[in-house]
Amino acid sequence: MRQVKPFYFDITDDEIVYFQQESAKILRSATLILGEYTTKFEQAFAEYIGVKHAISCNSGSTALEFLLRIKKIEGTAVLVPTNTNFATVAAIIRAGGEARYLDMDKKTFAPTLAMVQEAIKRHQAKSKTPVSGVLWVHIGGVVSPEFLEVVRYCRKHGLFVMEDAAHAHGSQIKGVKSGNLADAAAFSFFPTKVMTTCEGGIITTNNDEEEYLARSFRNQGKRGVNFGGLHHDFGNSSRITEPGALLGLIQLKKLPQMLARRQRGYEIITKALDKAGLSYVSTAHMDAASQYKLIVHVPEGRHTDDLKKKLSGDGVLCGGGVYDLPCHKQPVFEGVCSGESYPGADRWCPNHLCPPLTSGMTEDDARYVGETLVKHLV
Ligand SMILES: Cc1ncc(COP(=O)(O)O)c(C=O)c1O
Structure with a gap:
């Protein structure tokens, strides 16, 4: 009987041979992290999305958490769709924020602008915790037609909007790709996603300060290039591996x-x-x-x-x-x-x-x- 499966890892024999050859070079070089493949992958991904910076890390979950910590959400409330992966809400809590759920619409499986406005009102009527922003999710890779209105509304009211773009590599609306539609974004390269690095994630941003901090957070809080032994931020060991970045380059080319x-x-x-x-x-x-x-x-x-x-x-x-x-x-x-x-x-x-x-x-x-x-x- 014919079987059509829901997952497929898209790699050709030629790509496997190329991966083996380049991985051998990586192993012989002994630069297993933060080497030339990480740099090349980040540059290629930033170019593909059309943003200034892309900072890779070990998962989409980590990318989300770092984004929110960079935004200093501690002690604030962040709106988030209830219809999302565990990781989206967990990132808010890990970064010290309070998650405030948004409901969803049948047509897009995402919240509407009215739901955002209503949730803010409801929250303010109950709590003194300030709302700092919205962590939006493009469910299934679908960018809601109302998303750009949400971004405009939030900008007008001094709220940030982050994209959880874990499903949305290559999604584009009104000439702009997901990852460049709001303040910053996080992608996942988990094996089931449309492209993978085995495990991995990436932050995209046009903000230099955010880029600087994201690089520090994923590298145990060590800032700059010649970081020596100083830890400025409460980061983690959250780098992508060089073979992971190599696989990411192979996948991105054929995305x-x-x-x-x-x-x-x-x-x-x-x-x-x-x-x-x-x-x-x-x-x-x-x-x-x-x-x-x-x-x-x-x-x-x-x-x-x-x-x-x-x-x-x-x-x-x-x-x-x-x-x-x-x-x-x-x-x-x-x-x-x-x-x-x-x-x-x-x-x-x-x-x-x-x-x-x-x-x-x-x-x-x-x-x-x-x-x-x-x-x-x-
Ligand atoms: C919407 C969403 N956000 C975040 C994540 C977390 O990504 P990762 O599994 O790479 O940590 C996932 C998926 O797995 C996801 O589906």
């Missing part, structure tokens, strides 16, 4: 090609969904989308787990949802914003599924995924 294949898969699958009148989170308003996840709404009265089982029985294996359980329901965050409700997230998180969409899928696979979704969801 446009990988994204084009994902886009083709998205177009084929959604054509079938459109024809059948099934609903999903569209990226039609964007210049380009990472197509990290295709978010399909489960029709009223149907059960997500049951549908996933039926799809799996026909060889269409769904990936994890984004997200099946919102953060306000995660046991670890018990006590965060307690007593508040998020009806959008409660309704839509359990009622969506993410069919396979990878750069390794053929057009025929995508047609099969589309047909199988229609067969079981209609």
Whole structure:
């Protein structure tokens, strides 16, 4: 039976040979961190996004935490969608901030501007803790059409906006790529993301001071190039490895090609969904989308787990949802914003599924995924 899987590591035999040769050079050089591949990868990533600086580190989680610590959020409240990965909310708490959840909209799986305004009002009515900004998440790589309005609103009110761009490599709206749409951003290179360095993350910013501090934070708080033995910041050993950066360079070079294949898969699958009148989170308003996840709404009265089982029985294996359980329901965050409700997230998180969409899928696979979704969801 045909099987279409939700994950695919996109690497060719030639790339494996190149990786082996260059890794051998790295090992012989004995420069295993902070060497030429880290520099080249950071420069190439900054150029790709169109920002002044890119600072790599060991994970997307670390990138988020460092961004927030650089922004000195300690003792302030930061707005964050409840519909996100554990890491987004955890970064706020680790950086000493208070997480204040935002609900989400069915159409984008993200908050709206009205939800941001309402959350600020609600918070101010209850608490004296100042709101410092918003940590926004481009769920599935989808940049909400309202995101730029949120950025404008926050700038007007002296609030920062950071992008959690863990899903959004290559996503672009109104001529600007995610990673350069707000004050600063954090990307993840976790193995399931649209490009990977095994483990890894990167901060993008146009701010020189932020760049300087991010480099210090990821290197045990040692500032500058000739840092000697002085530790100025409460940093960590959070560098990317040289082989990781090498893999990142290989992946970045082919990112446009990988994204084009994902886009083709998205177009084929959604054509079938459109024809059948099934609903999903569209990226039609964007210049380009990472197509990290295709978010399909489960029709009223149907059960997500049951549908996933039926799809799996026909060889269409769904990936994890984004997200099946919102953060306000995660046991670890018990006590965060307690007593508040998020009806959008409660309704839509359990009622969506993410069919396979990878750069390794053929057009025929995508047609099969589309047909199988229609067969079981209609
Ligand atoms: C939205 C989001 N933010 C942050 C992270 C954390 O990235 P990492 O796994 O590289 O720490 C992830 C993912 O894994 C994510 O999906």
